[in-house]
Amino acid sequence: MVACLSCTPDAFPRTNPFPFSKPKFGSQEALLSLHKCTNFKHLKRVYAKIIRHGLSHDQLLIRRLLSLCSSYGKMDFATLVFHQIQGPLTFTWNLMIRSYTINDCSKQALLLFNLMISQGIPPDKFTFPFVIKACSAASAIEMGKVVHGLAIKTGFVGDLFVLNTLMDLYFKCGRVDFGCKIFEKMRVRSVVSWTTMISGLVSCDELDAARGVFEKMPGKNVVSWTALINGYARNQPEEAFELFWRMQLDNVRPNEFTLVSLLKACTEMGSLKLGRWIHDFALKNGFKLGIFLGTALIDMYSKCGSLEDARKVFDKMQVKSLATWNSMITSLGVHGCGEEAISVFAEMERGNVQPDAITFVGLLCVCVQTNNLEEGQRYFKYMGEHYGITPIPEHLICMTELYSRAGMLDEDCKLVNAMPSEPNDNILPALLHSSKVYGIVNMEKFLHGKLDFSTVDANSLQRNWLQVSKWDAG
DNA sequence: ATAGGGTTAG
Numbered sequence: 001m002v003a004c005l006s007c008t009p010d011a012f013p014r015t016n017p018f019p020f021s022k023p024k025f026g027s028q029e030a031l032l033s034l035h036k037c038t039n040f041k042h043l044k045r046v047y048a049k050i051i052r053h054g055l056s057h058d059q060l061l062i063r064r065l066l067s068l069c070s071s072y073g074k075m076d077f078a079t080l081v082f083h084q085i086q087g088p089l090t091f092t093w094n095l096m097i098r099s100y101t102i103n104d105c106s107k108q109a110l111l112l113f114n115l116m117i118s119q120g121i122p123p124d125k126f127t128f129p130f131v132i133k134a135c136s137a138a139s140a141i142e143m144g145k146v147v148h149g150l151a152i153k154t155g156f157v158g159d160l161f162v163l164n165t166l167m168d169l170y171f172k173c174g175r176v177d178f179g180c181k182i183f184e185k186m187r188v189r190s191v192v193s194w195t196t197m198i199s200g201l202v203s204c205d206e207l208d209a210a211r212g213v214f215e216k217m218p219g220k221n222v223v224s225w226t227a228l229i230n231g232y233a234r235n236q237p238e239e240a241f242e243l244f245w246r247m248q249l250d251n252v253r254p255n256e257f258t259l260v261s262l263l264k265a266c267t268e269m270g271s272l273k274l275g276r277w278i279h280d281f282a283l284k285n286g287f288k289l290g291i292f293l294g295t296a297l298i299d300m301y302s303k304c305g306s307l308e309d310a311r312k313v314f315d316k317m318q319v320k321s322l323a324t325w326n327s328m329i330t331s332l333g334v335h336g337c338g339e340e341a342i343s344v345f346a347e348m349e350r351g352n353v354q355p356d357a358i359t360f361v362g363l364l365c366v367c368v369q370t371n372n373l374e375e376g377q378r379y380f381k382y383m384g385e386h387y388g389i390t391p392i393p394e395h396l397i398c399m400t401e402l403y404s405r406a407g408m409l410d411e412d413c414k415l416v417n418a419m420p421s422e423p424n425d426n427i428l429p430a431l432l433h434s435s436k437v438y439g440i441v442n443m444e445k446f447l448h449g450k451l452d453f454s455t456v457d458a459n460s461l462q463r464n465w466l467q468v469s470k471w472d473a474g
Numbered sequence: 475a476t477a478g479g480g481t482t483a484g
Contacts, residue, residue, distance in 0.1 A: 164479040195480040260482040295483040326484040
């Protein structure tokens, strides 16, 4: 309508004849502005306008604003806005809980749920799936049990969505028995219930049981096929392909996830030929080189020995994720192309992609390979000071190597004592090994206090020792 | 006039 009127300039002069009258800005207009938002800066301006026009108590507007904040990853701002609302309704609490989880703040999600309950806000059938997902993301099984109890008390536990997420929670937290119990007691099961069961059994490594459930399952779809294929990919890669052929006979079309699982199987077999076949299959069947498929291809090519192909895929990818950059940097490092790895990192920084701990594992490994202590120290310092990344045990292994080789044993001990996160059992044996090799007595004592040998299996010890000795040779 | 579950890569 506005566009129409502006076509008649004679009747409607371009300059505003009433300079003191403001254009109307009500709920409709605010909603429209929010709809047109393209970035966070813009969003903040619209929020300011909403406040100025006294619209900050409009529930619909604020919810729309909150979900935009969430999609921009600005949960700090969303928190601020949320706490300005007077008497937020259940819907709004749910939205916040979900948004925190999506943005990797599952602990905040759980805190907010606690606040909600303590304020007497009644949860609804949507609240439970959101908060249970937060529990799995935070690996908070005890909290999960409390939520489960509350779901029973309020009667929402009868909801299929609630049961499916609960099942998933127990599987992800290693309580296969609880997960199975829920599945067995379910009166109605959806495709999702069956698939959650299959992937749950796949994840503690009960492949035979998963297979049994799969064969009994009615209405198998791509997701259920892929869950099982993915299970076989790691331990029985040939069987993963057998299933893939069977799936095609069943006329179920694979998706990006299926191909990624099959690429994992190729990597496991070390079969460049089969990996190339999957790549070819993807191209012939019109698959886009998305971030998951692309990154899996880079990983496969690199691990199957063709760094050139890995690089080609990387260069072709239109959209890259953090994992894509990490995979390329690590691949280059492993193949001894340290300089190229560092130049890819520089390119990543120029593109304003935030590196994470894994990126620096790749870079520090390059330093270990080239035995460049100064560069290693520089990256280690830079990582914390510039990006606020706290070291993980893998970083410390690299630094330990570098210091040990330079004979700077004191630095090693300082490093280990300053270790911020609890080193995991896969890493400790490696650290212990290098401390033995280089005779760092203090560190050895320190580590002995931390290491519970009963939980370390012999294979992982062997693997890590081999890794360290490879670095020794390099 | 808006929200939910299962499979993927470093």
